[in-house]
Amino acid sequence: MNNYHTSFIFEGGILVFLVHCGSTRVCALSKWITAETDLSFYGSDALISFNLQVIFVFVNRFQTYFKHVMLLLCLCFLTDSCLLAWAVSHFSKRKKTMADTVSDDQKFCLKEVLDAFRLCLSENREVYLQHYVAGWRGLIKFLNTLGSVFGFISKDAVTKIQILVHLLNGENGSQYVTIQSMVKYEQGNELVDLTKRGNNQESGCRTLLRLHRALRWLELFLDRLRTSSEDGKTSVMCADAYNESLAKYHPWVIRKAAGMAFCLLPGRQAFLEIMNVGSSEQVVAMLGEAIPLISEVYQITEVLYAQHNMLDLP
Numbered sequence: 001m002n003n004y005h006t007s008f009i010f011e012g013g014i015l016v017f018l019v020h021c022g023s024t025r026v027c028a029l030s031k032w033i034t035a036e037t038d039l040s041f042y043g044s045d046a047l048i049s050f051n052l053q054v055i056f057v058f059v060n061r062f063q064t065y066f067k068h069v070m071l072l073l074c075l076c077f078l079t080d081s082c083l084l085a086w087a088v089s090h091f092s093k094r095k096k097t098m099a100d101t102v103s104d105d106q107k108f109c110l111k112e113v114l115d116a117f118r119l120c121l122s123e124n125r126e127v128y129l130q131h132y133v134a135g136w137r138g139l140i141k142f143l144n145t146l147g148s149v150f151g152f153i154s155k156d157a158v159t160k161i162q163i164l165v166h167l168l169n170g171e172n173g174s175q176y177v178t179i180q181s182m183v184k185y186e187q188g189n190e191l192v193d194l195t196k197r198g199n200n201q202e203s204g205c206r207t208l209l210r211l212h213r214a215l216r217w218l219e220l221f222l223d224r225l226r227t228s229s230e231d232g233k234t235s236v237m238c239a240d241a242y243n244e245s246l247a248k249y250h251p252w253v254i255r256k257a258a259g260m261a262f263c264l265l266p267g268r269q270a271f272l273e274i275m276n277v278g279s280s281e282q283v284v285a286m287l288g289e290a291i292p293l294i295s296e297v298y299q300i301t302e303v304l305y306a307q308h309n310m311l312d313l314p
């Protein structure tokens with residue numbers, strides 16, 4: 001039981017209490033109004049008067065149910081929040097996960113990510129999958145330094161990276177040298193589910209699309225980080241970037257869990273230190289180099305997927 005759980009239970013308890021008091025007051029008020037008041041004083045608008053009467057009579061008549069329903073809703077909310085808090089901490093326990101296997105060898109280094117995304121781009125603006133994957137591997141090292149709460153995110157990203165690595169090293173690896181060749185090969189051989197999930201849930205195109213969407217989040221987040229002031233809040237930057245990009249593809253439960261994880265991000269200064277570059281000014285300068293590269297890789301992929309109607313792969 002950590003501070004998060006305690007605060008949820010405390011806030012939940014207050015909420016139940018308030019809803020109980022609130023609903024009791026509403027019931028009492030409606031009883032008094034229906035017994036004592038001529039609702040026509042609400043004016044000549046018969047419709048308002050009629051509606052109010054209906055509401056008060058309804059609340060009065062079913063006051064026991066009303067109170068119970070309100071309490072039930074509130075308890076659902078409370079249970080929901082507790083379950084989420086538990087799920088985030090449980091599923092992100094620091095076991096020997098795949099994410100850890102990736103992170104164990106080295107510390108995160110922004111330069112490594114920068115180099116990977118630089119190497120991604122070929123002369124004729126194709127994107128090398130091998131370097132794309134290397135860029136993501138580097139980013140996940142960063143995520144792993146942030147602690148177990150981020151485990152569910154890195155686990156998902158690592159799973160996706162492993163699918164791509166498997167394809168790259170598989171018997172048809174030569175078809176996966178660039179994102180362009182992968183799209184051509186998978187579409188040409190009906191290896192992508194275009195409208196609903198079928199036999200190709202682990203296609204390269206679908207898998208890469210998930211990372212591609214996350215790349216947009218990264219671009220937005222890093223840009224906010226680069227331009228923020230010293231007292232800028234990383235949690236707010238991260239949440240804003242997320243809401244502007246990835247959030248629309250995630251169900252409610254993931255959005256909630258992600259939102260809770262963002263609150264545990266380190267402050268801006270600590271964040272910049274983890275980048276392993278040097279002074280804040282040096283980090284900001286390197287971000288200034290990295291962001292346009294990330295943006296270019298993102299744009300090329302976006303246009304390619306749009307041309308092949310693959311931006312909504314299930």
Ligand SMILES: CCCCCCCCCCCCC/C=C/[C@@H](O)[C@H](COP(=O)(O)O)NC(=O)CCCCCCCCCCCCCCC
Pocket residue numbers: 110139140142143152153156157210211213214217238242246249250254258265275314
């Ligand atoms: C620095 C803080 C990091 C915050 C990360 C923000 C992104 C939040 C993403 C939340 C993803 C939750 C995990 C599950 C997601 C999946 O449901 C969902 C859909 O997959 P499906 O269609 O196969 O079911 N998956 C995805 O959308 C892919 C998400 C991949 C997220 C990778 C995030 C890596 C973040 C790396 C941070 C590096 C910061 C570097 C700073 C220099």
